[in-house]
Amino acid sequence: MTGTTAIFDRIVLIALALLSAAFDSAPARAQQDQPPDGSSIQLLHIQGRVHMLAGAGANITVQIGDNAVVLVDTGLARMSPQALAAIRSLSQKPIEFVINTSADADHTGGNHNLAQAGHFISGMGGERPGASVVSQIAVLDRMTASSDKDTAASPELWPTDTYDTDRWALFNDEAIVLEHPHAAHTDGDSIVFFRRSDVISAGDIFTPDRYPMIDTAKGGTINGEIDALNRLLDLMVPRADEEGGTYVIPGHGRVCDRAAVTNYRDMATIIRDRIEDLVKKGKSLDQVKASKPTLDYDGIYGANSGLWTTDMFIDAVYRSLSAASAKSSEKER
Amino acid sequence: MRAILRALLFVSFAVLALAFATQTVGAQVDLSGTYSQTPSQDNTTDPFIGDYTGLPVNDAVRLRADSWTAAKWDQEQHECDPHPADYAPRAPGGLRIWPELDPLTYAVLAWHFEVFTNGTARTIYMDDRPQPSAYSAQTWNGFSTGKWEGDKLKVTTTNMKEGWLRRNGLARSNKATLTEYFIRHGDFLTIVSIVKDPVYLTEPLVRTERWFLNPGYTLAPFICTPRDVVDKPPSWVPHHLPGTNDFLKEFPSNFGIPVEATRGGAETMYPEYIQKLATLPAPPPPPAKSGANKP
Numbered sequence: 001m002t003g004t005t006a007i008f009d010r011i012v013l014i015a016l017a018l019l020s021a022a023f024d025s026a027p028a029r030a031q032q033d034q035p036p037d038g039s040s041i042q043l044l045h046i047q048g049r050v051h052m053l054a055g056a057g058a059n060i061t062v063q064i065g066d067n068a069v070v071l072v073d074t075g076l077a078r079m080s081p082q083a084l085a086a087i088r089s090l091s092q093k094p095i096e097f098v099i100n101t102s103a104d105a106d107h108t109g110g111n112h113n114l115a116q117a118g119h120f121i122s123g124m125g126g127e128r129p130g131a132s133v134v135s136q137i138a139v140l141d142r143m144t145a146s147s148d149k150d151t152a153a154s155p156e157l158w159p160t161d162t163y164d165t166d167r168w169a170l171f172n173d174e175a176i177v178l179e180h181p182h183a184a185h186t187d188g189d190s191i192v193f194f195r196r197s198d199v200i201s202a203g204d205i206f207t208p209d210r211y212p213m214i215d216t217a218k219g220g221t222i223n224g225e226i227d228a229l230n231r232l233l234d235l236m237v238p239r240a241d242e243e244g245g246t247y248v249i250p251g252h253g254r255v256c257d258r259a260a261v262t263n264y265r266d267m268a269t270i271i272r273d274r275i276e277d278l279v280k281k282g283k284s285l286d287q288v289k290a291s292k293p294t295l296d297y298d299g300i301y302g303a304n305s306g307l308w309t310t311d312m313f314i315d316a317v318y319r320s321l322s323a324a325s326a327k328s329s330e331k332e333r
Numbered sequence: 334m335r336a337i338l339r340a341l342l343f344v345s346f347a348v349l350a351l352a353f354a355t356q357t358v359g360a361q362v363d364l365s366g367t368y369s370q371t372p373s374q375d376n377t378t379d380p381f382i383g384d385y386t387g388l389p390v391n392d393a394v395r396l397r398a399d400s401w402t403a404a405k406w407d408q409e410q411h412e413c414d415p416h417p418a419d420y421a422p423r424a425p426g427g428l429r430i431w432p433e434l435d436p437l438t439y440a441v442l443a444w445h446f447e448v449f450t451n452g453t454a455r456t457i458y459m460d461d462r463p464q465p466s467a468y469s470a471q472t473w474n475g476f477s478t479g480k481w482e483g484d485k486l487k488v489t490t491t492n493m494k495e496g497w498l499r500r501n502g503l504a505r506s507n508k509a510t511l512t513e514y515f516i517r518h519g520d521f522l523t524i525v526s527i528v529k530d531p532v533y534l535t536e537p538l539v540r541t542e543r544w545f546l547n548p549g550y551t552l553a554p555f556i557c558t559p560r561d562v563v564d565k566p567p568s569w570v571p572h573h574l575p576g577t578n579d580f581l582k583e584f585p586s587n588f589g590i591p592v593e594a595t596r597g598g599a600e601t602m603y604p605e606y607i608q609k610l611a612t613l614p615a616p617p618p619p620p621a622k623s624g625a626n627k628p
Contacts, residue, residue: 042466054468230568233410241415241453241557243472255470260507262410263495269570270400277574291575296397299532300495300506 041082043089044255048197049174051090052249056083057106061201061249063194065172068096069118071131072192072201072249074110083110084117094118097170099178100135100159101190101203101251103142103218112156120160130160136180137164138188142218181205181228185212185251187219189228193235201249202232208260209253211294211301211313212268214320221320222272229265236261267297272317279321288318362484362517364444367552368428368544380501383581385597386590394503394533395596399578401502404571413557415453417496418474419511419528422542424450427550428522444479444486449552457488465492471507486515498528498538506532520546536599585616592616 041055053060056075060083063070069091075083087095095118100108111133118131140162143153168178174196181189185204192201204213205228212229214220232248236258239245248256256264274293283291294302294310302310382403385395405411416424426449433443433456444457455474465476475493479486490511498505509530516523522544529537585592591613600606 042468044466044468052468054466059468226568233567238413238559240413241473241555242410242413242559243415243453247470254468257470258410259414259473259494260471262408265568266570266572269568270572273570273572274574293575296393296400296504299393300508 041079041086043086046197046199046247046249046255048194048199050194050197050199050249052255053083053086055079057109058104058204058251059201059249059253060110061192061199062087062090063172063174063176063197064091065093065174067093068172069093070097070099070170070172070176071095071114072099073101073107073203073251074098074114076106077109077113080110080113084114087114087117095131096120096172097176098131098133099190099192099201100133100139101192101201101205102186103135103139103153103188104186104204104215105153107203107251108139108143108153108157111158112154115160132161133159134161134163134168134170134178135159136178136188136190137162138186138219142186142188179231181224181231183219183221183224184214184228185220185225186215191228191232191235198237198246199249200232200235200246202251204251205229206232206248206250206256206261206264207252208250208256208264209301210303210308211297211310212264213251213308214313214316216316216319216323220316221324222268222317223320223324226265226268226272229261229268232261233258233265267301271297272321275314275317276321279318279325285315285318289314362481362486363432364430364486364515364517364522365432366430366546367548367550368430368522369547369550370425370428371543371545372425380499381584382501382578383584383595384499384501385503386595387602388498388503388597389534389536389538389599389602390498390503390597391533391535394498396575397504397533398502399581400572400575402571402573402578402580407563407565408569408571409559409561409567412559412562415473415555415557416448416450417493417505418455418477418490419493419505419509419526420496420498420500421448421450421452421455422524422526423540424448424452426450426452427547427552428544429550429552447552449555453555457486475511482514484516488513488515498530498533504533506530508532509534522546536602582617583619586619589615 041053044052044054046052049064051062051064053062056079058073058075060075061072069087095114098111098115100111115131115133120128120130120132140159143158145152163178166180170176174194177193177195178190179193181191189203189205191203191205205225207213212225214222214225236246236248238258242259244257246258248261250256271294275288278288278291289311294314298310304310385398428449429447431445432441433445434440435442441459443459445454446457447454453473455477457477457479459479462478471492471494473494475490477488477490479488493507493509493511495507496505497503505528509528512527514525516525524542525539527537527539528534584590585595591610593613594601594610
């Protein structure tokens with residue numbers, strides 16, 4: 001190689017290096033939370049020890065302790081392999097508790113699959129295989145109901161431990177407090193507050209991508225739903241200017257802070273008041289629907305098809321208020 | 334071999350020159366500074382209840398606004414709502430813009446933007462970062478990315494919390510997107526904003542604001558801590574039931590504007606509407622105030 005050639009080659013190399021550096025110096029792209037295996041599942045860190053798994057049915061809350069993992073809801077059974085892979089990308093520690101916020105299949109479908117990936121340390125009799133599956137007792141009642149084929153579930157999905165009070169708590173490197181709102185989405189709801197992480201897992205009491213799912217067949221009522229939303233707001237503290245602070249993982253949809261829960265509570269209250277006014281005036285369900293009491297919110301929360309439509313929401317509110325009205329008339333007699 | 338290397342060298346220099354040229358064009362306007370606002374007819378601080386004129390609103394948001402009451406701002410949960418990204422420039426007050434620079438190259442990684450009145454500091458990313466997850470929390474200012482188009486900075490914002498088109502109950506949904514153009518002419522800055530809201534607007538809402546450079550202007554941060562100011566329970570949600578808001582009658586009566594025109598809609602934005610306006614029935618006069626005609 002001649003000297004001229006060597007210099008020429010060096011110039012080429014420097015030029016290529018400069019070219020490469022010019023492109024490398026572009027600011028680094030922010031890393032978005034990605035599913036661990038390229039599936040439709042998304043894993044988001046909320047804050048503290050709490051993460052959210054979306055895309056496996058209902059949202060799954062994952063709390064990572066030093067020695068154990070706690071889950072709130074388990075999504076659909078068929079999504080369990082991907083859900084478990086995502087959980088394992090966060091921690092290899094055993095799943096010790098699975099908490100069900102309701103008896104719904106999209107919240108409990110993965111109970112068996114995910115609970116089997118853990119074990120429960122009782123402190124008394126040592127370990128038992130499988131995580132403790134915890135719920136309010138009405139969830140167990142619904143899932144074991146042999147007379148009700150719609151709500152009965154396979155025994156392997158049933159909760160193993162229940163509470164029948166308004167509050168229950170456990171500890172996994174932070175206090176985890178369960179509260180039972182009465183007759184909201186159903187009659188067996190739990191909200192789960194991770195106190196140090198400052199995150200609440202609300203189940204289907206709060207679903208910002210749709211109208212409140214009031215399951216009247218399972219004991220849900222509009223007034224109980226609004227009470228539950230107000231209780232959520234009581235627990236939440238914004239960081240500043242109504243942003244950040246306490247976050248809520250909803251049953252379905254995006255993570256929200258207090259401002260979004262407030263708007264949702266306002267919407268539920270305003271629509272309840274409108275329909276209640278019409279019920280008091282003796283209007284039929286068809287007349288109520290014809291008055292379009294949800295028109296101003298349909299573009300945000302409404303749907304004409306799918307699991308929970310605007311019509312179903314109006315039906316549920318109307319029936320719930322009519323039943324309440326009939327009950328209060330009976331009392332007056 | 335020499336020919337290949339020479340070709341490679343030529344291509345490298347050409348691409349390198351293009352890269353630097355693009356970067357130079359991209360950085361030619363410095364937006365940094367503190368600005369004061371040139372008042373315009375639109376940056377009203379207290380819009381009238383029932384004034385929906387000149388906005389391409391639909392029936393859904395009309396019902397929303399008809400149900401609204403200013404008592405909303407007394408709700409503990411709403412006391413500290415700041416102005417969202419699309420509304421903050423509407424309010425009168427100062428503006429501060431400053432860049433965030435790469436410490437090694439001094440390339441602008443982001444522009445920060447803060448409006449005095451009820452606004453919060455906003456970041457406009459210039460590094461082509463991807464959109465946040467659809468499951469991530471929305472914010473008042475949303476997620477903004479910027480691109481230079483000649484000497485105009487085009488800013489696209491998504492992921493905003495629900496806000497308002499006008500502070501009289503006309504809501505802007507959390508499904509809206511915002512496109513802005515920041516245009517600096519010497520000491521003047523024009524911000525053109527285009528809001529597209531599939532929930533509440535039938536056409537894009539285009540607005541402009543003008544600002545002038547005001548060196549030395551100091552902004553105070555907006556810090557608000559909610560506290561109970563009215564004797565109401567936290568569950569209180571003030572609103573009017575449909576057909577019961579008598580305040581809606583005041584705006585047309587007090588200004589002599591036909592009721593239909595006050596309801597807004599896309600056609601009220603265009604000059605041709607003046608002809609239609611002349612054919613509409615006049616509103617009823619405002620009720621006489623008790624004792625108003627007495628000496």
